[in-house]
Amino acid sequence: MPGELIDGKKIADEVRAELKPRLVALAKDGIVPGLAAIIVGEDPGSKLYVKMKGKASEEMGLAHWTVDLPENVSERRLLDEVSRLNADPKVHGILVQQPLPPQIRLDAAVSAVEPRKDVDCFHPTNVGLVLIGRPRFAPATPAGVVELLLRSGNDPGGKDVVIVGRSNIVGKPLAALLMQKAKGANATVTIAHSGTRDLPSHTRRADILVAAMGSPRFVKADMVRNGVIVIDVGINRIPDATAKGGFRTVGDVDFEAVRSKAKAISPVPGGVGPMTIAMLLANTVRAAELSGES
Ligand code: NDP
Numbered sequence: 001m002p003g004e005l006i007d008g009k010k011i012a013d014e015v016r017a018e019l020k021p022r023l024v025a026l027a028k029d030g031i032v033p034g035l036a037a038i039i040v041g042e043d044p045g046s047k048l049y050v051k052m053k054g055k056a057s058e059e060m061g062l063a064h065w066t067v068d069l070p071e072n073v074s075e076r077r078l079l080d081e082v083s084r085l086n087a088d089p090k091v092h093g094i095l096v097q098q099p100l101p102p103q104i105r106l107d108a109a110v111s112a113v114e115p116r117k118d119v120d121c122f123h124p125t126n127v128g129l130v131l132i133g134r135p136r137f138a139p140a141t142p143a144g145v146v147e148l149l150l151r152s153g154n155d156p157g158g159k160d161v162v163i164v165g166r167s168n169i170v171g172k173p174l175a176a177l178l179m180q181k182a183k184g185a186n187a188t189v190t191i192a193h194s195g196t197r198d199l200p201s202h203t204r205r206a207d208i209l210v211a212a213m214g215s216p217r218f219v220k221a222d223m224v225r226n227g228v229i230v231i232d233v234g235i236n237r238i239p240d241a242t243a244k245g246g247f248r249t250v251g252d253v254d255f256e257a258v259r260s261k262a263k264a265i266s267p268v269p270g271g272v273g274p275m276t277i278a279m280l281l282a283n284t285v286r287a288a289e290l291s292g293e294s
Contacts, residue, residue, distance in 0.1 A: 003262030006152045006231070008144075012274035015147060016060060019285050023061060026288055033288035034063035035093040035119065035280075036085045040078065040104065041071035046097045053095075056277045062284060063090065075104045079112050086114040092291055093119035093284035098169075116290055119283035121173070130173055133180045136290070137283045142174035144275025145210060145231050146184060148266055154208065154229045156187040162202050164219070164252070165212030166193045170233055174210060199223070211252035221257040230258055230265040233272045 026033065035057050037050045050066055057064035067081055078096075085091045094117045096109045110122045118126050121139040129136050138146075149156055161178055165171040171191055178187040192202050203209055203223045211219050212233035224230065234252030251268030259265045266272060 002259045004264040006148050006264050006266040008271040008274045011151045012278035015278040022285050031288050032063050033092050033284045034090045035284045036065045036091045037095050038067045039097045040069045050097050060281050082112040092287040095120045119287055131176045139173040140279040141170050141276045142177050143279045144272055146177055150184050159187050159207040161187040161208045162190045162206035163210040164192045166191050170212040213252050215252055216250050217254040219253040221261055226261050227263045230262050232266055232268050
């Protein structure tokens with residue numbers, strides 16, 4: 001029997017529904033959470049992500065703004081824009097969409113965002129708070145992975161979790177969340193990367209395997225054990241003459257083959273993607289709640 005499908009759309013809807021009473025409480029104090037996105041250049045992927053985040057904000061009743069900057073914008077101009085948003089009381093969450101052009105240092109952009117408005121949870125202060133188990137914000141994609149596991153009845157506590165990928169956006173913060181001595185975490189975490197010797201020997205002993213590499217259908221059935229739980233973070237566009245537009249989106253996992261051995265698996269699309277957006281909205285609501293505190 002193929003593994004159960006972990007439905008990211010359904011779980012993201014649950015997360016969003018739980019935000020509604022918090023929005024009502026904020027509205028009583030005259031607060032509408034607001035999310036501002038800065039986008040640099042014309043990257044179609046970035047444009048699409050920012051549009052999706054804006055649409056999701058609107059559907060939730062959040063205010064949102066997009067600041068479009070040209071590809072050749074100077075770092076100074078971008079940082080001025082961030083400062084302006086930092087100072088704007090209507091803006092509770094700020095995100096600087098990646099990738100950024102080479103003239104802008106990612107570190108400078110990320111560190112310029114006021115930590116209390118850093119809803120992506122990329123600022124070094126917020127990253128540190130996650131690592132020591134006192135998160136102000138939950139990093140959106142990793143927190144989405146954790147919610148998918150918990151709400152599908154697959155508590156990572158005591159499990160061997162293998163994460164393939166060590167980026168600052170996915171792999172590292174996910175490891176930081178799952179290794180905490182806390183309910184809903186408490187896993188034994190291994191991080192694999194391109195320097196890992198004999199990757200399949202690690203992935204095959206995973207109770208929970210998280211693929212976050214950006215390599216289409218890389219994880220094959222012979223790399224997992226029977227009964228594994230798989231979360232596929234990858235988003236890859238591959239040519240497909242039968243698909244509308246000539247491209248298709250696939251994950252980092254060879255879905256059907258791996259599903260045949262898995263206990264449960266998240267699909268792409270419809271898995272981690274919707275969760276990332278839901279968690280970003282949750283962080284914006286939290287930022288608005290924090291804005292009333294000293
Ligand atoms: P990065 O390119 O920053 O990191 C990829 C990681 O995978 C690196 O650590 C790299 O190792 C490792 N890796 C790549 N190939 C291999 C390999 N053959 N064997 C072992 N390790 C490998 O990507 P991101 O973390 O930003 O994103 C990963 C994927 O997740 C992408 O497809 C991205 O589009 C998707 N994504 C999806 C999101 C969502 O909402 N669903 C959100 C964010 C990302 P090394 O460090 O050694 O180079």
